[in-house]
Amino acid sequence: MEWEYVTEQGDTWDVLAADIYGSEKLVGLLQEANPDYLGILYFPAGVILTIPDTPKQASSALDSPWKRNA
Structure with a gap:
């Protein structure tokens, strides 16, 4: 789902x-x-960005090593 x-x-x-x-x-x-x-480094006000959900693989890859194998 996106927002x-x-x-x-x-x-x-x-x-x-x-x-x-x-x-x-x-x-x-x-x-x-x-x-x-x-091409935008600093956004102006009012730009509408699509925000995708985080894939489960990406979020678990960011977990601390001791949490990954829990």
């Missing part, structure tokens, strides 16, 4: 990924879902 986010002035890909997914390492998910905006 939308309306940017605020100064939002960046990495900060959005950290805020939404808990890790800037998942910035690629946001960028793949929003290819028209790849």
Whole structure:
């Protein structure tokens, strides 16, 4: 399931990924879902971005090593 986010002035890909997914390492998910905006470093206010859900594999890969085998 996807949802939308309306940017605020100064939002960046990495900060959005950290805020939404808990890790800037998942910035690629946001960028793949929003290819028209790849050239933007600092977003202006009002850009509507598609926010995809995190795949289960990606979220478990980010877990601490002691949590992965639990």
